[in-house]
């Protein structure tokens with residue numbers, strides 16, 4: 001898994017609550033048996049004017065000029081700023097793969113749906129929860145920067161657990177220790193669990209006696 | 216010993232190792248696999264040269280992409296076909312049992328688990344699908360996971376998890392006639408919001424839940440995820456045990472003989488102890504719940520069938536108001552329109568929420584002696600599994616549907632998410648028994664209204680949303 005230590009990048013704002021996984025990556029793209037290549041279809045229904053399908057070359061489709069990802073000032077953004085309950089809906093990890101494939105490294109929002117939140121960590125995408133007030137401030141500063149035709153950049157430091165704005169204000173965020181450790185070191189979860197093989201086997205032996213119908 | 220919640224009991228019984236930071240390595244008794252979220256997991260196993268930890272703990276079935284008609288022609292869409300074939304190959308390669316497309320046991324993953332006894336009380340059950348919460352209706356801890364976690368369970372039979380907070384949702388008193396599990400859960404989501412349960416495992420309880428059949432409880436738990444909770448559950452009672460012992464079909468995985476007695480004794484403990492404490496309690500009165508219809512693009516945007524479409528102008532919160540405005544524009548609805556004045560183009564009865572035999576019976580009861588309204592273009596009835604289809608045909612339900620001008624299909628997810636050929640055209644409006652009314656869920660720019668099976672058929676025969684209670688006893 002890709003490590004995450006520090007990251008500075010351009011912010012793209014997504015100013016709506018309950019952005020669901022169907023919106024992040026529509027179902028027709030879930031038919032792929034691969035992990036890569038979802039980026040061009042991130043937010044597909046919002047991003048293009050014509051309907052999309054895996055069989056259609058995206059280059060032949062008309063981008064929706066009003067959708068935020070298509071605006072010139074947000075090209076190359078790597079941090080997505082969202083509203084409450086980001087990533088609600090299905091368990092599809094394709095939603096996370098689409099974000100990372102597009103180049104997003106962190107999503108900052110007041111709250112996330114549980115499964116999306118979990119899936120993010122497995123793919124080196126950092127979901128950061130800040131308070132509603134802090135999020136409001138970020139949206140506002142971003143909009144002001146935008147009026148001045150300046151890109152809005154944030155700096156994230158996972159070790160210090162901070163998000164720093166261009167004016168130098170640092171917001172701190174919570175993250176549980178184990179997840180942080182894995183992200184900082186880019187560790188493989190399965191490998192870590194397999195170090196516990198003996199405990200798993202001992203558990204199974206005990207359960208075979210207690211609840212034999214489960215085996 | 217301190218009083219425990221059902222969730223505590225299920226959790227504690229599966230902890231392989233507790234970590235200092237409060238997370239735990241949790242043992243998984245059953246993993247269900249389907250074609251959409253498993254290919255990358257199997258690929259990961261192969262790349263790392265790993266093999267499944269316990270092959271027999273897995274059960275696979277294709278459901279999302281399968282056609283619901285003309286199956287003998289196979290899957291026409293080449294991309295969908297590749298995905299189903301990939302599941303077949305992976306199951307064969309790793310020796311995992313799969314109910315393939317031609318198998319009578321094939322069906323929606325959350326329907327076939329309980330039907331086969333593959334999901335049992337007291338188990339931990341996972342699947343790469345958020346509606347895995349369904350299985351909690353049997354007194355199990357069941358939750359959806361992502362593909363990386365599917366791979367993790369394949370390789371280790373465990374997951375690293377943090378315990379959620381616990382929430383009790385209690386429906387006091389019974390609900391009235393014509394009010395179903397679907398209406399109960401929509402009313403709950405309407406009250407809590409789609410993020411109200413985030414971070415919680417919900418136990419549903421109270422008279423109205425006790426009165427539901429196990430199937431009805433599955434409908435409620437199915438939509439726990441729509442309230443933001445990863446897991447929903449209901450305590451085991453005699454109905455649960457009877458369901459596992461002699462439900463209508465399948466149950467081939469359920470324990471037998473001595474194991475059965477032992478299992479039943481253990482299952483009888485699967486309820487929250489008197490005095491157990493929850494981190495949150497939400498209460499509703501059963502008598503207040505009427506048949507529900509969603510009007511927007513999130514399941515929390517729901518009202519009673521007798522109500523009107525809400526007016527965004529009455530909402531004081533800016534973010535919420537703009538969400539409501541967007542939803543109304545998308546849905547092509549006016550504020551303050553009466554819900555029962557809204558006409559529908561298509562009707563869908565199916566999905567892991569409402570495709571079990573009891574749902575089909577409820578749909579048939581309303582359809583009997585009536586027929587599809589002129590203005591309704593299509594009514595799809597899609598059973599949850601081949602065995603349910605067979606049972607329904609034994610009971611003659613298929614004839615009632617066909618006589619009413621409905622289409623009787625083969626089992627699968629179908630128009631719930633429209634990954635196969637069953638879908639709405641842009642701006643078509645559908646009364647649907649599924650669980651999500653997100654934008655474009657049932658086809659690009661489709662408009663979904665979530666309802667119970669009886670309410671869906673009431674809309675099919677009248678052409679618009681209709682309080683099914685006014686049709687009851689009238690035919």
Ligand code: SF4
Pocket residue numbers: 278279323324325344346566567568627628631632649650
């Ligand atoms: S029926 Fe719908 S919600 Fe259920 S598993 Fe299939 S696609 Fe998902």
